[in-house]
Amino acid sequence: MFAKFFDWYENRHDYAREWLAKNDGKVIGCFCSYSPEELIYAAGLLPVRVLGSHEPQDVTEPHIFSMFCPFCRDVLAQGLKGRYDYMKGIMLTQSCLHLRQTFTSWRNHIPADYSFYLYMPNKVQTEHARSYYSGELTKVRMSLEEWTGRTITDKLLQEAAELCNENRRLMREVYDLRKEPDPPLTGLEAMVMVASSFFVDKKDHNAELRRILPELRSRRLDRETGGRLMIVGSENDDTKFVKMVESIGSTVVVDDHCTGSRYFWNLTQFTGDIMQDIADRYIDRPPCPTKDWEERRRFPHILNLAKEFNVAGVILIQQKFCDPHECDMVPLKELLNSNGYPTLFLEFDVTVPAGQLRIRVEAFLEMLGVEELF
Amino acid sequence: MITAGIDMGAKYIKVVLLKDGVVQGRAIAATGFEPTASALECFERATKESSVDKSSIVHITSTGAGRKAAPNVDSDITDVSATAKGVVHLMKGVRTVIDVGAEEGRGIKIEADGKVVDFAVNEKCAAGAGAFAEAMSRALEVSIGEFGQLSLKSEKTIPMNAQCAVFAESEVVSLVHAKTPKHDIARSVHDAIASRIVSMVRRVGIEKEVALVGGVSHNPGFEDSLNRGLEMQVIVPEYPEYVGALGAAVVACERAK
């Protein structure tokens, strides 16, 4: 049922090349889940988030100091190895320092016709961020118009926002099904569904979601649900890990990470000022830790997810060297534990020692099982 | 003119005697806990076995981590420069030197005359050292010599995390438990080490010809992995572990003039 999503995920470059052949537009590489895709669609372009390939590489050391997260280096490696040679433009939406370097090194060394650094505010908790951000998004709009030669009207923006909203709504519908005692899809399928949405035209993604949803609702998986798990972190599509976890008596039923639910959770609300509406959507979405201060708004959201999805335990997936998530980890762990959610902390790199992690997850699941007895 | 070079390495001391540009003798000794005494013994052996009269040696230069502890020397030079000089003495046309020892891996960019233009050293987060290969050969219960040969038997690469030696070791353990054939594991380990070295050398830029020296260059498995990682063939001189001492002897000759 999810074969198409897997195909898109695994063959992302083929899809992009085909899209280019069929459409009179260009591909823009995005580096963060905060990218304002609405503007990119409105410009007739395809936004493609660049993710890593989970392979060790030896090309980024001259560019990014190795103490920065393996993910940001894996992403740069994709560019340096020429895998995105069809991509003519790149855009960074400001969040963490690590990915910023991926963008600036890419801009320095990999040919692109267009690049844009969008100074999204980090203090999303101040009301002033709203007008500031719609001002910055206006610059993106003008810049894209200049590059494409196409006028981005409010109408086009509205349509693009509705297209993105539709994608978000449909994925929320799929996620809702995971609240069931026996979810009709695995965490792996959900992960690939979301990750593939980064790479393909939302029109195509929506069509496929609409196609599978009726069947999905009545789907019965031939497997035990086992322990209901949530994964939290900056986790970046580690499908091997999720597959392993779900093969030993558990199901990942929900997540909070940046290639997961954070990306699509909230919708744009339309109030008549489309630029402000789009800006507000990003200001109000579940935050990345870099944008979660002075108050902690991420934590209540995570607790809520755990409750709504009836989670038994939480796996905290810490990408090595990812400072923003490390800065949340200790209080987050305390919060979850004190609210009755056992946690397992695992440190990740772009490749992981499956065997060692498996032992820990098995022990964790046993622990969850024992607790259920009492 | 006869000169000598002493490389006071962390693990091994090497001595080279040079007469008019031709090597007359070599000797190696374990550094142990008494480097000065070991150096004296090594030097003694080198002169005896080559029949070089000690009093005819006009200048001795030391190099290596412990170069300041070398006895009876006239000058010293860092091992980066010594390696560069040694390589250029042995082979023409080398512009990049990769020096991989027990603990450190280095990339050195040189000019035609051996002048060092830039250098990089593998740092904290690197599984790029010979000590790791030795540890892994023990984990697989083969000698380090067999470990290299074993790796050549494999035809596939299982990607291993090459960032952190601790992670890499975990992965090897996982592979062993998954009943992965030893030769495939051996190749993965060598590829991981080579990948870290290549990564580091890229910082100085890779320009042909590329020479490989240092103790780990004896490992054919590593050489093969390195060639594949660089997508070119490296040149390994004869007696690669003596290159530093040779370079020091060459420098001794320059300084004696």
Added chain:
Amino acid sequence: MAEYKTEPLKCWQKAKELRLKYYKDYQNARSKGGIRWTGGAWSFDAIPAGLGRDVYNITGEPYAASLAFAKRLSMGCLEAAEAKGWARDLCSYMRNYWGSMYLRKYAFGGEYPDPDFCFQDHICCSHGKWYQHVAEHKKVPYFCIDVSVGPYRDLDENRLMFVVNQMHESVEWLEKTTGRKYQDELLIEAVENEVRSTSVWAEICCLNMAKPAPLDEKSMYSLYVHGTLAKHAKEVADFYEELRDEVKYRVDNHIAAVPGEKCRLMSDTQPPWGFLKIFRYLENFGAISVGSLYTFGLIGVWETKPDGTWGPRTTPMQRGERITSRDQALRILADWNLSKPEWQHFYDPNLKTEMMLQIVKQWRVDGVMLHLNRGCEGLSCGIMENRLGIAKAGVPVMTFEGNMGDEREFDEKRVTARIDSFMETLGVEMTEKTAGTA
């Protein structure tokens, strides 16, 4: 090789006293009914100054550097942070600071003095989170101003207003939090002092273009620190003017920091605080580090002059401008700080490479030593691209890994071996005798 004459800095004692007084004032603030707040060295400290003349602060980075310097205490702090579960690769200043807080130990004797509130600005990923944790641990209010609006050369009204609006918001917040009436005259005074202290620091750095250099970077660390403690304070601005006059005297009289100066270097990022002796090691080669973008631009504020050279930024007062309102003061404060050199590379490493090459040219630098600082992702951001840019420009450059605040990540032997090799490539040999300033 002729040796230059040298003598210790006359201001040295005063520099030490001023710094110690600052930390003691913070500790004793409450006994005099004063207010204590904590935040980063880049916080807009001029703003809380409007609450009265009895407002004291400690800034996290210099405080943590002081901790790092006291190795035993630092180890205790780092271990306390790790025991709580914090990752070791997090900002080492932050870990030292948190450790001091958990252990309730003050680096200057006694217990860690609790703040009344936290007041911070955010540019690197850790900034906003650092004091979020302090505030939740100490259960005090917290306000943080987001300054990540892009490089100064691209500053426009939308971006400036984002910062200024938050500043206005912070004043209201301060009034509500402390119950005090805000005094605009004090803010204006503080802003005037700040632009003075930071531009005079830049003047002092410029004097180091002289050969021989009157100051060495190791000494400069003990002098720029005042600007990181309280750049808005009159004492700091006055002290810098005094220091500038003395340094000018040294230049006029060819008084060197390193009498055997024969090689001029430039460093980058914070030094490994527990191993400042590597600067003394450099003196064995007659090598002196004349400064860095870090030392010059962490608190110094600069501008490109009409002739293309880099110099201290002209202050509003020097332009004949008078500050008469809160809004004007805040606008100037925002604009002034947004032009800070050390804030530019957060958006593009090429901007930093440009500035570094300018320093190499103007300060007649022979080689660059980059500290790949594992303890600070902010100042190490883009550093490998800086290395490439500097090497491409034909300037000799070396790197060494270390950590400004965690001595476990600094390998002294390895680093000195590196320096030896680098000196060889520069053709600089060790000299037999050397002597430095006190």
